[in-house]
Structure formats: C-alpha cells, structure tokens
Amino acid sequence: MGSQKYTPILVIVLALGLLGSIYLYADAKAELAANMIETHRLQTDFSQLSSNYDQLSAQIETLRDSNTELEARIAELESTPGEPTPPPVVVVERNEVTLNISGSGTIRNVIFLIGDGMGVGQLSAAEYENGQESLSISSMPYKALVTTYSENSFVTDSAASGTALATGYKTNNGRISLSASGEILTTVVEVAEDYGAATGIVSNTRVTHATPACFMAHVSSRGMESAIASQVLESGVDVILGGGSYYFEALDPIAAGYAVVTSTDELLDYDSGKVLGLFAPSYMSYDDYRDPEVEPSVAEMTSKSIELLSDDPEGFFLMVEGGRIDHASHDNNFDVTMREMFAFDEAVMVTLEYASTRNDTLVLVTADHETGGLMIVGGYDSTGISYKWISDDHTGSMVPVYAYGPRAEEVMAFTDNTDIGEFLVGLFS
Ligand SMILES: [Zn+2]
Structure with a gap:
C-alpha cells in the first residue's frame, strides 16, 4: 500500500521528534533547576539584606534617640538658666562684722x-x-x-x-x-x-x-x-x-x-x-x-x-x-x-x-x-x-x-x- 512506503520516513520523523522533545525536555529541566538555584540564591540574598536592613534601621533609631538626647543636652548646657524678667533689686540685710x-x-x-x-x-x-x-x-x-x-x-x-x-x-x-x-x-x-x-x-x-x-x-x-x-x-x-x-x-x-x-x-x-x-x-x-x-x-x-x-x-x-x-x-x-x-x-x-x-x-x-x-x-x-x-x-x-x-x-x-x-x-x- 502507498502508505507503507512512507512508514520508515514516518518512523524516522517520529524518532527525531521524540529525540527533539527529549532534548528540549532535558534542556527545560536544566533551566528550571538553574532557575530554582537562582531563586534560592536571591531569596537568601533577600533575607540577608532584610536582616541587614532591620539591623541598620534599629541602629538608625538608636542614633536618632541619642542625637535627640545630645541635642537636649547641648541646649541645656548652652542655655543660661533663668533669663526671664528679673525681680527688682532687693536691699540685702547684713550682719555687722567688727x-x-x-x-x-x-x-x-x-x-x-x-x-x-x-x-x-x-x-x-x-x-x-x-x-x-x-x-x-x-x-x-x-x-x-x-x-x-x-x-x-x-x-x-x-x-x-x-x-x-x-x-x-x-x-x-x-x-x-x-x-x-x-x-x-x-x-x-x-x-x-x-x-x-x-x-x-x-x-x-x-x-x-x-x-x-x-x-x-x-x-x-x-x-x-x-x-x-x-x-x-x-x-x-x-x-x-x-x-x-x-x-x-x-x-x-x-x-x-x-x-x-x-x-x-x-x-x-x-x-x-x-x-x-x-x-x-x-x-x-x-x-x-x-x-x-x-x-x-x-x-x-x-x-x-x-x-x-x-x-x-x-x-x-x-x-x-x-x-x-x-x-x-x-x-x-x-x-x-x-x-x-x-x-x-x-x-x-x-x-x-x-x-x-x-x-x-x-x-x-x-x-x-x-x-x-x-x-x-x-x-x-x-x-x-x-x-x-x-x-x-x-x-x-x-x-x-x-x-x-x-x-x-x-x-x-x-x-x-x-x-x-x-x-x-x-x-x-
Ligand atoms: Zn568673661
């Protein structure tokens, strides 16, 4: 029959297709694996950076608090206590000393x-x-x-x-x-x-x-x-x-x-x-x-x-x-x-x-x-x-x-x- 004549060609085509699929499958699998490794690496980096970020934020908070304290301290040291309107001068009573x-x-x-x-x-x-x-x-x-x-x-x-x-x-x-x-x-x-x-x-x-x-x-x-x-x-x-x-x-x-x-x-x-x-x-x-x-x-x-x-x-x-x-x-x-x-x-x-x-x-x-x-x-x-x-x-x-x-x-x-x-x-x- 006419179709039988084409059978070997069909087999070859199918085999090639199968080989190609196997190749593509392996390739995709390899890429997936590589992607997973990359994803994992990025997740690790991300969590490292997040924890660094948290630490740095905490440090910034501490520094801000200490700046506020220092600023208050400096203001206190720089201020001259009691500048408001002075009371009238009062005559001072003194003991006589001989x-x-x-x-x-x-x-x-x-x-x-x-x-x-x-x-x-x-x-x-x-x-x-x-x-x-x-x-x-x-x-x-x-x-x-x-x-x-x-x-x-x-x-x-x-x-x-x-x-x-x-x-x-x-x-x-x-x-x-x-x-x-x-x-x-x-x-x-x-x-x-x-x-x-x-x-x-x-x-x-x-x-x-x-x-x-x-x-x-x-x-x-x-x-x-x-x-x-x-x-x-x-x-x-x-x-x-x-x-x-x-x-x-x-x-x-x-x-x-x-x-x-x-x-x-x-x-x-x-x-x-x-x-x-x-x-x-x-x-x-x-x-x-x-x-x-x-x-x-x-x-x-x-x-x-x-x-x-x-x-x-x-x-x-x-x-x-x-x-x-x-x-x-x-x-x-x-x-x-x-x-x-x-x-x-x-x-x-x-x-x-x-x-x-x-x-x-x-x-x-x-x-x-x-x-x-x-x-x-x-x-x-x-x-x-x-x-x-x-x-x-x-x-x-x-x-x-x-x-x-x-x-x-x-x-x-x-x-x-x-x-x-x-x-x-x-x-x-
Ligand atoms: Zn002076």
Missing part, C-alpha cells in the same frame, strides 16, 4: 575670693543699689589696684588671669596654669597641700571652668574640660563645690576618694571627709533663679567649706569664685549683675565673720578682670544716675584687691595680679 584692723598673728588659714568680672563699676553700683550701705567687701581695711593684662593681650581672659592668681605667673589667654611655652606652673593649692594644709575650691560656674580649673589642673586650653575634670579628681583638693556634673559623668569620683553630694541638704548634712559637690550639669543658676533646696548659695558653699576644712591642724587654703558676675555683665544685664554681686558679697561676709573671731585667717578678695565696662553716669541733675555698659566683653581696667587679717597690709604694695599669686604661693612655701 574687724580687728591690726591683724597681728601668724597666718594659719587663707581664704581667697574672686569675683569674676567684678570691676570698680560693679562694686560702686552694688554699693549704690544696696541702699548706699557699704558692702562687706568694702569694709576690708587694706586695698590696692592691680593690672590684669595677660602674656599676649592687654585684655585678659579668666584662664590667663586665673593662672596669674593661682601661680604668680603670666600666661597667654586660654591657658590653665601652664606657661605660654608649656611649662607646668606650681599653684598655691599644690604648695598648700605639700605644706599639709587642707584645700577647698568653690565656684558657682562649673568646677572645670577657667577660674577654678587654674587651681586644680594644668592644660593648654580652657576648653579641655573633660581633661580638666580628670585632673580635678587627681588634684587632692579636699572640698570641691560647684556646677559641671556633666563633665564627671564618665568618671568615678568615689574611686578617687570623694563622697559626692548633689543637693543643698546633702551638702549641709555632710560632716567630714573629701567631698565633691556638683549641683548642676553646667553652671549653677543665677542666685535669683536658683532652687535653694537643690543649689546652695555661694555663701552656703563657703561656710560649709570653712566648717569642713577648719579641722585641719595645718590650716587651710580656700578659693571661692563668684563666677556669674562675669556672665551677667557679658549680657549687660544690670539687675542680675547686682544680685550676683550681693550673693558674692554675702560669701565675703561669711568669711569675714569667721576671720574676725580669730587672728590667724587672711582673707583676700579680688577680681580676675572687669567685664562690660560698667559706668555710673548722670546724677548732676534731677534725672538721677544711670548705668551704662560700654562693652559685652572683658575690659583692660585695673581691678581692686582687698585684704583682712595677718599680713593684710602687704597687699598695698601690689601693682599686678601676679603679685597676688606670688604672695599666696609664698605663704605656703
């Missing part, structure tokens, strides 16, 4: 008070605003005017002048008890410690801030406050009171031998041993805005320091800074400047009350520089006097130094702030 002008006797204790930025203008205005009652400072019998220029500027900053007052040497602005060429300058605190005296440092700024730092640390720049904080803990100073807890957060004051107090009550209850009192993360509040239960006054810190230090048979050296007269003067805020002056003068009063009952305690009061160029003007006519600021920065004016107690009359020979530092270092050498 000073024994002759001041004989041997020096056992030295109390050195520094009004940061407190020039003759601030002192004069404070006398007038205090109902023309003399300040306690003004009752001190011996006084002189001293220049304050630094090694590299006629207008000093608090670091260079703090260095002059703590060591007796000039240095460049910004340096903390290091000479311009980098030598360590011995401080009155160090010689007092070697002598065996107890030592104390009080400030209502941060205890790591320029003025107190000059008595406890040696660094090339006042901004190195973390390094200053470490040196403060190694300084051996027995009583350290002020603001600036932020810089001690990464440190261990207890391991360094300090009890830590953080409120007025804790401070007032504390009765012996080395103590670090930190009452604010940064500066302590201006006196008018402080919560008295949390932040002690400069006078309270001074009187507690005297109580804690006076047990030492070798006597004591205490430095007290009214550090925020400077800040209010930078702001040209007259009322706050006056309240800071009164708060500082109250600390001087507490000191004179202690010194006037004995003949072995020298009290010195000075400023590191004047701030704001505060002037008292007018007054010739019925308009009365007014106050003028001529700067929002430090000025190069001389500042007064006042003294009471044994050897107080020696300040009358002083002409420069290094004379004060040299004298203080000499007392314990």
